[in-house]
Amino acid sequence: METPKTLSLKELVAGLTEELGKQKDSGVRDVEGASKLMTAFDASLGEWQRFVFLDPCKYTRNLIADDRAYTLMLLCWDKGQKSCIHDHAGSECWLRVVSGAAFEELFEKESDEEDAPLKFKFAKKHEAGAVCFINDSIGLHRISNASDSEPLITLHCYSPPFDECHAFVDGTGKGLACRVTFYSEYGSLVKH
Numbered sequence: 001m002e003t004p005k006t007l008s009l010k011e012l013v014a015g016l017t018e019e020l021g022k023q024k025d026s027g028v029r030d031v032e033g034a035s036k037l038m039t040a041f042d043a044s045l046g047e048w049q050r051f052v053f054l055d056p057c058k059y060t061r062n063l064i065a066d067d068r069a070y071t072l073m074l075l076c077w078d079k080g081q082k083s084c085i086h087d088h089a090g091s092e093c094w095l096r097v098v099s100g101a102a103f104e105e106l107f108e109k110e111s112d113e114e115d116a117p118l119k120f121k122f123a124k125k126h127e128a129g130a131v132c133f134i135n136d137s138i139g140l141h142r143i144s145n146a147s148d149s150e151p152l153i154t155l156h157c158y159s160p161p162f163d164e165c166h167a168f169v170d171g172t173g174k175g176l177a178c179r180v181t182f183y184s185e186y187g188s189l190v191k192h
Helices: 009-026 031-040 047-051
Strands: 060-066 071-077 092-099 101-109 118-127 131-134 140-145 152-159 164-167 176-179
Touching: 009 031, 009 047, 009 060, 009 071, 009 152, 031 092, 031 131, 031 152, 047 060, 047 071, 071 140, 092 101, 092 118, 101 152
Parallel strands: none
Antiparallel strands: 060 071, 071 152, 092 131, 092 152, 101 118, 101 140, 164 176
16 A cells, blocks of 8 residues: 555544554554554644543543554643553554654563563654554553643554553563553543
């Protein structure tokens, strides 16, 4: 599939459905195909803004689209908010910075011992427009809003979808199973 120069949100969803559905059916993973689609997304159209829900106490996960092959969501981070160190439950993860700047810290397990400390690998700042990729073979990571004054908006694609991952809250290899939920689905708040 040839990726157009820019994609609307609807075109991005259609492209991911085709690309990741094809990959799911064949069993062959092509990280570059989805990366090109995420890069081609035209954030200047503002279509993503209806999925923005900020919460002063936590970052929010806002579902845009899903099917058997992937989940696409907008994560909204208020000033200074960050995730815990986490894995991706065997899923591939593409992250596109839509607005603001994200700070990513990458870690790895030093051994199979649960109480062994995690090893810090590197940190990187991702500016608006940047696309980064991670899966569990690359490592564990933590994402944070790099700004103390502006929100961060990130677009995430997970393939295959998952509803549980592991959080590494004490800095060791002992992961706690965490159920992941949505703050909103398709532009409407979820009642919990």
